[in-house]
Amino acid sequence: MAAPDFNDLTLDSYTFPQSRLRRRITAPERTPLVLIACGSFSPITFLHLRMFEMAADYARFNTQFEVVGAYLSCVGDAYKKTGLVKAAHRINMCSLAVQQSSWISVDPWEALHEEYLETAKVLDHFNYELNEVMGGVDVGGGQKKKCRIALLAGADLIQTMSTPGVWAERDIDYILRNFGAFIVERTGTDIDEALSQLQSWKDNIWVIQQLVQNDISSTKVRLFLRRDMSIRYLVPEPVVQYIEENGLFDEDGAASTTSNDGKDGDGKGKGRLKAGESKGVSAVDGLDGAPGSSSGNPMG
Ligand SMILES: Nc1ncnc2c1ncn2[C@@H]1O[C@H](COP(=O)(O)OP(=O)(O)OP(=O)(O)O)[C@@H](O)[C@H]1O
Numbered sequence: 001m002a003a004p005d006f007n008d009l010t011l012d013s014y015t016f017p018q019s020r021l022r023r024r025i026t027a028p029e030r031t032p033l034v035l036i037a038c039g040s041f042s043p044i045t046f047l048h049l050r051m052f053e054m055a056a057d058y059a060r061f062n063t064q065f066e067v068v069g070a071y072l073s074c075v076g077d078a079y080k081k082t083g084l085v086k087a088a089h090r091i092n093m094c095s096l097a098v099q100q101s102s103w104i105s106v107d108p109w110e111a112l113h114e115e116y117l118e119t120a121k122v123l124d125h126f127n128y129e130l131n132e133v134m135g136g137v138d139v140g141g142g143q144k145k146k147c148r149i150a151l152l153a154g155a156d157l158i159q160t161m162s163t164p165g166v167w168a169e170r171d172i173d174y175i176l177r178n179f180g181a182f183i184v185e186r187t188g189t190d191i192d193e194a195l196s197q198l199q200s201w202k203d204n205i206w207v208i209q210q211l212v213q214n215d216i217s218s219t220k221v222r223l224f225l226r227r228d229m230s231i232r233y234l235v236p237e238p239v240v241q242y243i244e245e246n247g248l249f250d251e252d253g254a255a256s257t258t259s260n261d262g263k264d265g266d267g268k269g270k271g272r273l274k275a276g277e278s279k280g281v282s283a284v285d286g287l288d289g290a291p292g293s294s295s296g297n298p299m300g
């Protein structure tokens with residue numbers, strides 16, 4: 001197995017990963033689609049991978065898109081969220097997780113930035129690489145077609161768009177107008193409610209039903225690890241091994257690998273826990289490490 005090498009990467013040595021991108025569309029009448037999943041991935045789970053497969057099926061059966069590529073983009077170390085291990089580890093785990101995939105890639109560009117990057121900027125980066133640098137994908141006859149780039153997210157993430165203070169209004173408009181989002185239903189999130197304030201962009205929001213309900217969350221995986229419980233078959237095996245080898249997510253490890261001092265960027269310490277404390281861990285029986293328990297506004 002090739003060793004992950006995120007630690008050796010810098011923005012200067014960065015090149016856009018394109019080896020798994022399909023450079024030619026098979027149905028020229030369709031619009032090429034590239035799915036971008038932005039998130040913490042601390043750690044990546046089988047559900048995160050499964051989201052891509054669900055979205056690809058959805059796009060094939062219900063839309064005029066043809067999926068030509070898919071990317072995981074890990075949020076960088078400046079994102080303040082409980083349970084976040086260093087971006088280098090999260091990127092390495094994502095890279096191990098997609099080893100068996102022929103079409104899902106990991107793009108380290110976002111995580112290579114020291115400062116927090118809003119999702120709109122991350123999507124702009126993909127648009128730049130795919131449509132400006134590459135010029136889109138081949139449709140035959142020497143012609144190229146620009147790719148539609150869309151955010152792939154769970155319902156909890158789209159719900160945060162209606163939570164005051166988390167997203168800038170202009171970013172929501174920018175993302176949903178120019179890119180759009182494929183949204184996977186998630187247990188515990190009322191999708192109608194999540195979308196109720198986003199009706200102006202409804203034509204650019206595609207809702208994917210989970211036909212096999214899967215409620216794995218990174219929070220639950222972290223909770224299992226802290227209780228010394230097995231996480232096998234919740235995350236890919238190479239990720240299990242990587243977590244073990246690097247001692248990630250045990251109580252001390254979780255505290256020491258985060259890049260902050262217990263305070264958010266705004267110094268208020270919102271959502272941050274001291275070493276030894278953890279969101280949801282105290283509720284032992286219910287395993288209620290709430291899935292998708294996002295910190296809210298990443299920048300406070
Ligand atoms: N069980 C799930 N069903 C639907 N979407 C999910 C599920 N788990 C994660 N997602 C989505 O995956 C993306 C990345 O999520 P993220 O890294 O925050 O994972 P998470 O499991 O929600 O993490 P955490 O538990 O740490 O909050 C988000 O868009 C999130 O909504």
Ligand SMILES: NC(=O)c1ccc[n+]([C@@H]2O[C@H](COP(=O)(O)O)[C@@H](O)[C@H]2O)c1
Nearest residue numbers: 038039040075118119120166167168294
């Ligand atoms: N203003 C924004 O651009 C904004 C706000 C909230 C979350 N996000 C993104 O959504 C994702 C949320 O991930 P988590 O669910 O792991 O917190 C991250 O990629 C984060 O950057 C972006």
